């Protein structure tokens with residue numbers, strides 16, 4: 054998830070400082086490289102970019118000296134293609150007449166690059182943002198005007214992205230959008246466009262939101278919106294933004310956690326499209342399939358995704374995979390591992406010390422080291438033999454939410470591919486997540502009340518929902534400071550059942566295939582006075598046996614566990630607020646644990 058910003062002013066002026074500051078405001082999204090381009094009135098383009106942080110690259114490459122009548126800044130968050138100077142954005146076309154930068158993923162990048170090379174264009178990087186520029190160049194070279202060229206390029210570029218482009222010798226910038234966010238700002242004597250509202254607000258509070266399938270043309274004193282479909286003009290009222298900067302950064306949500314929960318459908322859609330087009334999946338699947346022993350290794354939430362992943366791999370591909378907490382991997386399997394084994398290391402940050410320690414041991418034993426990781430340029434991403442990105446963008450809230458969702462999605466995708474199954478079941482996930490968020494929120498009241506004052510409780514799951522119960526319990530512990538234990542439902546009777554007395558709440562996460570088994574477990578607790586809160590698909594037997602039921606959309610056994618985590622995230626969030634805590638930054642915890 055990169056960040057882009059472009060500005061158009063009336064006449065040539067220093068733009069380096071404005072672009073650097075816009076880059077600083079985009080930096081909360083996370084990034085590995087930064088680039089600035091300015092286009093001056095005399096037709097020249099000044100492009101400076103490199104790997105590093107905004108301030109450091111801006112000083113080293115002297116962004117402050119850049120001037121022009123138009124400017125673009127981009128912060129790159131690498132998915133595929135190493136963080137490098139050449140892959141950093143913006144990019145030039147073959148002749149250096151066009152310059153542009155994107156946010157998002159162009160999923161047919163590899164095919165497009167081959168076409169561009171065959172057509173004689175100069176392709177300099179492996180970054181998909183460069184494909185956007187050549188896709189426009191292709192039609193400009195055929196004599197199309199910019200808007201017509203963009204309309205045609207839009208048809209060629211598959212994926213979710215937004216793109217800003219400028220042409221030497223003109224006065225305007227262009228931007229277009231398919232999937233990723235894009236917003237226009239209208240100031241006095243200047244217009245700007247960005248992936249992020251917060252990068253615009255210090256310049257102006259008058260904005261226009263661009264929709265998918267729209268092109269925006271920016272001059273210093275006005276903007277024009279046109280439909281990609283037929284080039285026709287669109288009328289849209291300018292909005293005045295009254296909210297505070299902080300609230301805008303949170304996308305209008307009260308906390309980053311809530312924002313990130315709501316981002317799950319979009320993040321899932323983007324990852325699914327990325328995986329469908331990825332050439333990294335097949336070799337990764339092959340490596341995992343051929344391993345003597347396959348270990349899925351992570352900590353905290355990432356470990357819970359490994360639990361779910363191990364169920365998917367066994368069910369769909371007949372592949373046994375051992376989910377293991379990273380430090381326990383060393384303690385338990387350190388003397389049993391060898392060159393024929395493979396470890397899939399799972400981490401949002403890619404910097405968790407426990408995970409990196411385990412990776413180092415695996416490497417010392419000659420094991421294959423694969424990664425599933427969100428943060429580009431992280432140690433896990435750089436040092437694994439092969440990785441898949443989680444493509445969630447920056448997760449600011451300490452409790453992991455959208456990264457868990459995409460870890461689960463990635464595991465399901467790998468398992469489907471390894472088992473030779475179609476992957477289209479996953480195409481339903483984004484809409485089902487939307488529906489889940491919308492429908493479970495109003496159902497949470499009774500569960501919230503039942504758990505409000507409790508200092509200890511249990512979350513129970515079975516099979517695929519075992520990892521989900523553990524994940525829900527971790528969310529609750531992390532941000533309410535209450536004790537909550539997630540365990541296998543069948544284990545409850547082996548000890549914890551003794552805790553149950555009148556009104557004691559137990560949350561059951563029930564997969565559609567496990568209703569009979571879980572109904573027994575529910576009754577073991579309710580007959581002793583326990584209060585059963587059940588999360589599952591609509592089912593009369595569950596309804597009849599539960600005190601409170603949170604109904605999930607009908608999604609079937611593969612997707613239902615992923616949906617089930619959503620009410621648990623929301624419940625933890627609400628209970629945290631009810632107790633007066635800040636769910637984004639729980640006490641004693643940090644987002645990335647780089648210590649032993």
Ligand code: M6R
Nearest residue numbers: 353354355400401402405452453
């Ligand atoms: O960055 P990682 O995925 O390696 O982090 C592992 C855990 O520290 C992390 O998942 C932690 O449990 C979360 N804050 C839970 O929400």
